[in-house]
Amino acid sequence: MPFNLSLAEREAAGLRRRLPAVDNVNGRQLVSQGKAYLNFAGNDYLGLSQAPELIKATAHAAHEFGVGAVASPLVVGHHAIHRELEAELADWLGLEAVMLFSSGFSANQALIKALLTKEHTLWQDRLNHASLQEAGLLSPARMQRFAHNDMAQLAAKLKPQSGLIVSEGVFSMDGDQGDWQGLSQLAAHSQNWLMIDDAHGLGVLGKQGRGTLSEQGIAADSVQVHMGTFGKALGVSGAFIGGSRALIDYLHNHARSYVYSTHLPPPQAAAILAAVRVVQTANQPREQLQARIAQFTAGAAQLPLTLMPSTTAIQPLLVGEEQACMQIANQLRERGFWVGAIRPPTVPKGSARLRITLSAAHSKEDLNALLSALAVGIA
Known part of the structure; x- marks a missing residue:
């Protein structure tokens, strides 16, 4: 049937989407099939989902x-x-x-x-x-x-x-x-x-x-x-x-x-x-989030990363090619980091990216660990 061909084409192009099996998730951590990951893919910017x-x-x-x-x-x-x-x-x-x-x-x-x-x-x-x-x-x-x-x-x-x-x-x-x-x-x-x-x-x-x-x-x-x-x-x-x-x-x-x-x-x-x-009244969590954004952008600037110009909790790391983007995301996942790989048609062709999202729930150590993993993943 026609939709089978469409899925095969998406699979070959590295564009097929699949539902992740998630057991639990919050601003900082995600558990999937019994394994815990640091969560850099959600939008729980102030960590309120478990408040x-x-x-x-x-x-x-x-x-x-x-x-x-x-x-x-x-x-x-x-x-x-x-x-x-x-x-x-x-x-x-x-x-x-x-x-x-x-x-x-x-x-x-x-x-x-x-x-x-x-x-x-x-x-x-x-x-x-x-x-x-x-x-x-x-x-x-x-x-x-x-x-x-x-x-x-x-x-x-x-x-x-x-x-x-x-x-x-x-x-x-x-x-x-x-x-x-x-x-x-x-x-x-x-x-x-x-x-x-x-x-x-x-x-x-x-x-x-x-x-x-x-x-x-x-x-x-x-x-x-x-x-x-x-x-x-x-x-x-x-x-x-x-x-x-x-x-x-x-x-x-x-x-x-x-x-x-x-x-x-x-x-x-x-x-x-x-x-x-x-x-x-969440001034402290907002200040915490801004501190994590500043820490990440400063750390990423020391690495051969192409960050898009953002001062918000959404920090896109431009990769370009779809298969390469998926490869880096999978390498990060193997190391315990859950990061979204965004590909066409969500973004224009040739601009596939890791959409790294930060939360007030993240610690300094979490960000340092992510930066270290990115340094290895893109080497």
Whole structure:
């Protein structure tokens, strides 16, 4: 059958994906088939996935509300714990209103398909996440992509009052930040709406972990649509869209994946709420994470490594060729280090990389051990 041929071709090119058999995982350690590894592949940037406060909140909510929301939010699935979480998120991030989704992929698809018509244009950074790119392809709007963080090219493409500009806060495969000063100025000048996907900035950047906009000194109301996820620095899962009350009311009626999906389980909402409260005062873990980032980049600079320019927890090591990337990842795994090998189509052909992600849960010794293993693996 055709799909068998497709898998064979991917296997031969070193591009076939397989589900790892994971027994347990947190910000620092991963256990697979009984063997422990240092985990440099996850997104648990503050090490909160095993935090006692989150576990306690989850257990309490499960006892009080049960384990399921029972229905979609517009039927009977929107519980008191969901309302409390939405209110706290809005207050933390300086937004009028917030709504919850089961995943960032779902949130991005729902927003773009609900908001844009064939009369609109969607401008996307070329390195935006797959959920945003696919939503653009499925939307009736015309989609135009601009070169990564290229404000001059975007300015040349923009038409006044005709659509939505979308960029990530921290780019998930490159680790660099969007140019939000440039984006907000272009959006304001052209009177187009602006959207941020801050999945990888929320919790780790800015005052009280408010994210990329706070880090770069951009007012929240300069951006009309805010999307963030709970499965990275907050250590749980799920996502939100925030903005004006009018926007959220509109999406309550037009975002199909929200209208027709069972809501987040109440224990999950309780865990997210606990994470939001922890993150707002998590200055020490954020400082710890920054120390690990500085340690890794300084150590890598002493080795023949090609690191991409990133100051965030995502530290991509460019390899180039797909088979070589897999070989290095496998060598690291044999030495007890779990590192993600990212290959096409997730990244452009010829830019396969090790996506090394750091956590506040990592120690100095963990980073020294990884750097030593990399020195051997690339020799």
